[in-house]
Amino acid sequence: MDYDIIVVGGGHAGCEAALASSRRNHKTLLITSNKNNIADMPCNPSIGGPAKGIVVREIAALGGEMANNTDKSFLQMKMLNTKKGPAVRALRAQADKVTYRKEMINTLENTANLTILESMVEDLIIENNTIKGVILENGKKINSKAVILTTGTYLKGAVLYGSTKISSGPHDERPSKFLSDNLKKLGFKIKRLKTGTPPRIEKASIDFSKAQLQPGDDVEHFFSFYNNKHYDVTKQLPCYLIYTTSLTHEIIKENLDKSSMYGGYVEGVGPRYCPSIEDKIVRFSDKERHQLFLEPESIYYDDIYLQGFSTSMPHDIQEKMVHSLPGLEHAKINKYAYAIEYDAIDSTQLKPTLETKLINGLYTAGQINGTSGYEEAACQGLMAGINASLKLDGKEGLILKRNEAYIGVLIDDLVTKGVIDPYRLLTSRAEYRLLLRDDNADLRLMDYGHQIGLINDEIYKIFNKKKESINKLIEELKGCLLNPNKENNEYLESINTPGIVVTTALYDLLKRPEIEIKNLSKFIDLNYSDEVLEQVSINIKYEGYISKANKEALKMMEYDNIKIREDIDYEKIHNIAKEAKQKLTEIRPTSIGQAMRISGVNPSDITMLMVYLKRNNNE
C-alpha cells in the first residue's frame, strides 16, 4: 500500500482533509494540479460572514486549520450583526489571498505523514465496490485504502463570458476531463452547476473619494481559540461601498442577450443566493440601485475585488458596465468577470460521513458535492478527513447533529435534501441557531475535537478551565442575594434600572435587559475573562429562549432516535405517495428524523412510515 489516504484537490476542502488525515497519523498524499494554487481563493477575498463565520469557529473547535490560517492572513476583521441577538453574530475577515495560500502551503509542508504531489487524477481503482487508489493522467497508479475527492470546479470545468466558452478551471488552470465521466460509469449522478466571479479593478485607477469607507472593527477578533495573539486595529485595510447607477442598469438591460447566462450559453444551474448583477437587475427590476463593495485582495498586488458585480457579459460590455459606476469612471479592469461551469455529484448519494454509498472508502467534499463557499468546502473536507481516517482505525464516524453545529446542518442537508443550485450555508438553514452561536463553538465541539485527537491536551486544558469558570460564575450569581436596602437601590437607579423590593439573586437581576454583567462587579468579584463573562451573560439573559430551543431540539432528537432499518422495503408500505417512496428508497434515511427532512416526503408519508414501523415492532 502506497498511502492510507489520498486527497484529490488542494482547495479548502482538500487542505483540511489532508491535514485531518495526516494529523491523525495516517500516511496521506495530497494531489493537486498546481502546488502554487493550494488554498487559493478564486472568488471573494473574504472568509466568514453570517453562518459561514460560525462554521470557521466550528472548524477551529474540531481542530481544523481554516481559523488559524485566516488569523495569520487577514487584512480586516469585522463582527457582523452586533446589533442583533447573540445567536446571529458572525465574524468576517478580509483575507490576503497571497498570505493565505503561503501560510497554508507552509503548514501542509510541515505536517508529518503528508506528501504533496503535482498531477491530475483521471480515474479511480476500484475492486468489489471498494476504493483501492487513483490513476493519474499519465496512467500511473497509486494505491490507498481511502480516497477523498475535493475537485472543486475542476470537473469538466468551463469558463464563460459572453458567447465564449473555454474548457478551463479558474486562473486558466487545466480542468479534469475524464474523472466525472468515470464517476458516472460507477453510478454517480452527475449534475452541472455554475458559479461566477466579478471583475478585479486596478486599485490606482479608482477614485475612492466617491465611495463610502467601510473600516474594520476597532476591537480585536480572532477565529481561533485561546491564542493570545494581538494586532494593531488601526492597520487594517478598509473596504468601500458604492452603488450601481441607472446607466449601469441601462447598459445591462440593453446587452442582456450578450451575457452567457441570458444568451443561453450556460447549462449549469447558478446559485440563488449569490446572483450575478444581470440576475439582480432582471429579478429585482423595481430596485433603483444595488450595493457593491470594493474589497482589497492582497497587499502584494493591487487588485480590488468588485463584490456584487459578478457577470458573464463579454469583455467590451464589462468595460462599459464598470465605467458607469461612481469612482470607477476611469477604472482599469485587471481581470474580467466570468462564469464557470463544472460537474458535481448528487450529494444524496453520500452517507452522513461523506463516504459515498456506492464505493466503500471513497469520500467527497466541497464543490463536488454541490456546495459553494470556502467555509462550506473546508468543513466538509475536515469531516471527510476525520471520517475516512476513523474508518481506517475501525472506529465509528463522527456525525454532528443539527443542534450541535452548522457543519451538522450542512451535511445533513446535503445527504438528505440534496442540492439544486450551489448550496450556501445560511443561518436560516439551522432550526436551532440560538444554540449554534459564534461564542460557544468551543463548548459545543471541542470535546469531539479532543476525542479524535485533533485538539491537543494543552488547548483542551484551557477549554476545560473555561468551562469550569463558567459554571462557577453561574453558581456564584445564583448564590449572591441582594437585599432591597437603600444603598443597593441607589446604585441600581444610578445605572438606570429600577430598585428591587424583595431579596433578589444577581442571577435574576442580570435578566433585566438594561443590566450588563459588568454592572454587577459592585456586588461580586468578576475576576473572569471576557469570554467567560460573555458566555455567562448570554446563558442567563436568554435562558428562556435557549431552553425553548433546547426543548425543540430534544423533540427532533427523539425523531432522530427512531431508527429505520437499512433493509426496509418501502415498496411494502402501501400508502406512501409514489414520489416519497422513490425519495426514501434513494436516500435511505437512517431515522424518522432524517426522513422528515427529505423534500417531497410529506407528513402523511411520515405518518404511514410510523404506522408501518409501529406495526412491525409489534410483530
Next chain:
Amino acid sequence: MNDTIAAISTALGVGAISIIRISGIDAIKIANSIFKGKDLTKVETHTINYGHIIDNDEVIDEVLISIMRAPKTFTCEDVVEINCHGGIATTNKILELVLLKGARLAEPGEFTKRAFLNGRIDLIEAESVMDLIDAKTEQMRKLSINHLDGKVSNIIRNFRQKLLELLASIEVNIDYPEYEDIEVVTNNNIKREINYIKRELNKIINESENGKIIKNGLKVAIVGRPNVGKSSILNRFLDEEKAIVTDIAGTTRDIVEGQVTINGILFNFVDTAGMREAHDIVEKIGIEKSKKEFTTADLVLLVLNNNEELTKEDSNLINNLPKNAIIVVNKNDLETKIRVDDDNHDIVFVNTKDINGIEPLKNKIIDMFNLEKINNSDYTYLSNARQISLAKEAYSIIKDIEMGLENEVPTDLIEIDIKRIWEKLGEILGDTYSDELIDQLFTQFCLGK
C-alpha cells in the same frame, strides 16, 4: 391496507338509484368479474360503462359502472362505482357479489381514511368527513361541509403564509447584514403583523367554541334536591322537542338520559348522580361531588321548588353554582314560598305541568348560548378539540412574543416564537408532523393491530 374495500355509499332504500363503491387494488378486477358488457380492465379511466351485473349467468340488474383509476380518485386508489336501480334487495345482492369476489366490507369512514393516508386530503378534511358521517343535526352537517371545502384550512394557511413572509424578512436581515437597502424588520413590524394574527386567531378560537357546540352539542346537568321536579323538566323537554336518541352511549363517560335539539343545537341531558330521584345528591354524595358535576357540564340547571322555603342544602348548592348555570324555580302554579337571593345567576320560573311551561327556560338558554347567532352564522371554524387546543397553544405563544417585544429582546430571538406559532398552525393542518396527530389517527382510524 392493500386489500380492496366496498360499501353501499347511498342511503339504503331511498332514492331511485343506489351506488356501491369499491376501492383498492382489485376494485376493477372484482367489478369486471360480475359485469357483462365491455371488459372493464381495458376501458379508459374516468369513464362510465353500461352493462349488466350477473351472478353466474343470471342477470341481477342493469347498471352504469364508473371506472376511475388511481391516483386521481378520492382514495388515490382504483375506484369503481356501480350505479344500480336501488331497492334494498338488489343493492344488497350486488354488494354480496362484490364481497364474494374478494372485497372486504368497508368500515365506517374507511374510504376517507384511505384518502387521508394516501395524501388525497389533509387532516382537517379527513376529520371533517368523519364528522360528516357522524353528523346528527343539520348544523353539524353544514359545519362539516365547510371544512371539506378547506375553508378553515385556507384561513390557517393564510396565517402561515403571513408568518412565513415575516420569518423570511427576518432571515434576510441576518444573512445579508451588509445590505442596508433591504428593509429592516423591527420589533414594530413584528408587533403589527402579530397583532393581526392575534386578533384573527382569537376570533377563530371564540367562534370555534360555537363550532364545538354545534358539533358536540351541550352537556346539561340538572341538579336539585329530590322531588323538586328534575325529571319533569327533562321529560317536558323531551316531549316538546324531537328527541333524537334516548339511550345512546355518548362520547363521554356520561350516560345520556336524553338528547333534544333546540334551535338546531344538540342538548345532551346527562345523568348526574342527583338526577335519579332515588339518590339524594345533597345528603348522600354531598356538595363536593355535585361541584365536580358542575365543572364538566356546559350548562347546569338547578331546580328549586316554588312551593317550599329555601333549605340549607338549596343555599349551599346556590353558593357553589358555576357561572354557566340557571336557577329554575318549578311549580310556579303553586303558592310562592321561596325567596332566592342570588345576583350571579339568572332565575326562571317554570311549570312543568303546563304544555308551554318551560318556554321561559328555553328562551333563556337560547339567549345564554347565543343560539340565534350560531344558527345564522357562517360556519368556517375549527370544530374539533385537537384543533382548538392547538389554536389555543398558538395563541398563547403570541403572549410570549408580546413579552419579548416589551423586553426589547432581539428580533432574531423573537423569531423563535414566531416559528413556533407557524409550526403549531401547521399541526392543525397536518402540514407539520406531530406525535399528537399520529395518536389521533390511531384512535380515530383504528390503525393498530
